Amino acid sequence: MDPALLAAVLAFVAIGGIGLAFSGNGQPSTSTKRVKAVSGAGKTDRRKQAVDMVALKRKQTTQEALRELSANEKQSRKRRFSVKGQIAQAGVNLSVPMYWMMAAGAGLVLALIAFIVSKSPIGLAMGFFIGLFGLPRWVLGFLVTGRQKKFSNQLADAIDIIVRGVKSGLPLNQCLRIIAAESPEPVRSEFQQLCDSQAMGVPLEQSLQRMYDHMPLPEVNFFSIVLVIQQKTGGNLSESLGNLSSVLRSRKLMVEKVKALSAEAKASAMIIGSLPIVVMGLVYFTRPAYIAILFTDPTGHLILMGCAVMMSLGIFIMNKMVNFKF
Numbered sequence: 483m484d485p486a487l488l489a490a491v492l493a494f495v496a497i498g499g500i501g502l503a504f505s506g507n508g509q510p511s512t513s514t515k516r517v518k519a520v521s522g523a524g525k526t527d528r529r530k531q532a533v534d535m536v537a538l539k540r541k542q543t544t545q546e547a548l549r550e551l552s553a554n555e556k557q558s559r560k561r562r563f564s565v566k567g568q569i570a571q572a573g574v575n576l577s578v579p580m581y582w583m584m585a586a587g588a589g590l591v592l593a594l595i596a597f598i599v600s601k602s603p604i605g606l607a608m609g610f611f612i613g614l615f616g617l618p619r620w621v622l623g624f625l626v627t628g629r630q631k632k633f634s635n636q637l638a639d640a641i642d643i644i645v646r647g648v649k650s651g652l653p654l655n656q657c658l659r660i661i662a663a664e665s666p667e668p669v670r671s672e673f674q675q676l677c678d679s680q681a682m683g684v685p686l687e688q689s690l691q692r693m694y695d696h697m698p699l700p701e702v703n704f705f706s707i708v709l710v711i712q713q714k715t716g717g718n719l720s721e722s723l724g725n726l727s728s729v730l731r732s733r734k735l736m737v738e739k740v741k742a743l744s745a746e747a748k749a750s751a752m753i754i755g756s757l758p759i760v761v762m763g764l765v766y767f768t769r770p771a772y773i774a775i776l777f778t779d780p781t782g783h784l785i786l787m788g789c790a791v792m793m794s795l796g797i798f799i800m801n802k803m804v805n806f807k808f
Contacts, residue, residue: 570696572625573668581618589613600777604787629668630699635734636669637701641727648720654709655680672697686713701730744804751800758793 566578589610596609640661647657655677662674672693679689690706708726712719765773776782 567695568619568622568626571629571698572622573629573671574622574625585614585618588617592617602777602783604783605777630697633668633672633697634699634701634730636665637699637705638727638730638734640665640669640673641705641723641730645720645724645727648723654719668697686710701733704729748804751804755793755797755800758789
C-alpha cells in the first residue's frame with residue numbers, strides 16, 4: 483500500500499475523531515437533555531410548592547387572627563356598655579360606688595324639684611328615676627362621645643409617627659413610647675397604657691384589646707388588626723400602617739361630608755323635637771291655670787305619661803333617621 487495514501491487515511495480518521503469528540507462535548511445527547519429538563523422541572527415544582535405552602539400558612543394564620551379578634555370584640559361589647567366601661571371610656575377618675583352615690587344625689591334633687599312643681603307622687607318617682615338612671619348616663623355618654631371624637635381625629639397623626647419611625651429604623655415599641663410622650667390627650671393616655679402593658683409583659687394582642695375596650699372605635703379596631711396580623715404573619719409594617727392612615731383620613735373626610743349634607747335634617751329634627759316642650763313651657767309661664775290640670779288631676783297625669791312616651795318614641799325615630807352609620 484502506498485505510504486502516502488495510508489498517511490492520508492490516518493490523518494482523515496484522526497481529524498474526524500477530533501471533530502466527533504468536540505461535537506459530543508458541545509451538544510449533549512437527547513437523554514442528557516431529558517434528564518436535565520426533568521431535574522429542572524422538579525426543582526421548579528418543589529419551589530412552587532414551597533411558595534404555595536408559605537402562602538397557605540400565612541393565610542391560615544391571618545384567618546385565625548381575625549377570628550380571635552372577632553371573638554374578643556364580641557366579648558368586649560358586654561363590658562363596653564357597663565357603668566365601669568362607660569367610666570373608663572370617658573376617662574374620668576371615678577369609681578363605680580362613687581358614681582352611684584352621685585347618681586343617687588342627683589335623683590333626690592330632681593325628685594324634690596319634680597315634687598315641688600307637680601305636687602304628686604308620680605312626679606316624685608319620675609324625677610328620682612331620671613336623676614338616678616337618665617341624667618348620669620347622659621353625662622357619661624356626652625363625655626365619651628367627645629373623647630372618642632378627639633381620639634379619632636388624632637389617631638391618623640399617631641399612625642404617621644409610627645410609619646416614619648419604622649422607616650427610619652426604630653422598633654415599634656419605641657414609636658409607641660414617642661406617641662405616648664408627645665401626642666395630646668386622649669391619645670397620650672391610651673398609648674401610655676399600651677406602653678405600660680407592654681413593659682409589664684402583657685402580649686401586644688391583649689394590650690390592643692384593652693385599648694379597644696377603652697376606645698371602642700372602628701379606627702382602633704383597624705389599627706389592632708394591622709398590628710396583630712403583622713406580628714403573626716410578618717410583612718411591611720410601614721406600608722400597611724401608611725395605607726391605614728390614608729384610609730382613616732379618607733374616612734374622616736367622608737364623615738365631615740355626611741355631616742354637612744345631613745345638617746339641615748338634623749336641625750329640622752331638633753326643632754320638631756323641642757317644639758312641644760317649648761310650647762308647654764310658654765303656656766305654663768303665661769297661663770299657669772290653663773295647664774296646671776295636667777299636674778293636679780289623675781287624668782292629666784295619664785296624659786303626661788302618654789305624651790312622654792310618644793315624644794320619646796318620636797325623638798328616637800328622628801334620631802335614627804338623621805344619624806348615618808357607615
